[in-house]
Amino acid sequence: MQEIEAKFYVKDLKQIEARLHNLKARLKQARIHETNIRFDTPNHDLHREQRVLRLRQDDKVRMTYKDASKNEQGVLNRMEIEFVVEDFERAKRLLEALGYEKSLFYEKYRTTYELDNTYVMLDELPMGSFIEIEGESIDSIREIGRKLGLKWDTAISTSYSALFERVRKAKAAQIEDLSFENFEGMEVTKDELGVQPAD
Numbered sequence: 001m002q003e004i005e006a007k008f009y010v011k012d013l014k015q016i017e018a019r020l021h022n023l024k025a026r027l028k029q030a031r032i033h034e035t036n037i038r039f040d041t042p043n044h045d046l047h048r049e050q051r052v053l054r055l056r057q058d059d060k061v062r063m064t065y066k067d068a069s070k071n072e073q074g075v076l077n078r079m080e081i082e083f084v085v086e087d088f089e090r091a092k093r094l095l096e097a098l099g100y101e102k103s104l105f106y107e108k109y110r111t112t113y114e115l116d117n118t119y120v121m122l123d124e125l126p127m128g129s130f131i132e133i134e135g136e137s138i139d140s141i142r143e144i145g146r147k148l149g150l151k152w153d154t155a156i157s158t159s160y161s162a163l164f165e166r167v168r169k170a171k172a173a174q175i176e177d178l179s180f181e182n183f184e185g186m187e188v189t190k191d192e193l194g195v196q197p198a199d
Helices: 013-022 088-097 138-147 160-171
Strands: 002-010 026-040 052-057 061-066 070-072 075-085 101-115 118-125 128-134
Touching (some): 013 128, 061 088, 101 160, 128 138
Antiparallel strands (some): 026 052, 052 061, 070 075, 101 118, 118 128
């Protein structure tokens, strides 16, 4: 019920994956394509309160609620409720029937490893490559970051949707969805993302 994680932008995801192999990390989920829809009220109440209501499709269909996060030493800590549902379209229609609207569609490829009871997610998004480290405590997450050679002070304290907003503003682009199709042939710089590489 509690999500404790740190997020980093990286230039070379393959190099990080090689380090994980050298550290004998265990592959928990091979590279898989994800589609995500974030929902909000017509007045954007959830966004304003930094809460998340999401429907995700990967190897399963998952519905997720996240409370507003607290940033502690570069680690985001918040309540998370997630469960598997049977049917993506029916879950989507249920949320819409309750008055929620799609606020963002985004997709990514994710590969998940486990190292020292901590999860390391390698994320490939249309706007760049990222790493999420999720564990039981700030100390355990920082230790994995150290083992992977990541610069801790570059940890990102914002969501993928907020990073997407920065890119849209920087490029003055009329892009509604964070999809690979929309970003085809487009280069996104660290300055447009407002981040620094951790590797």
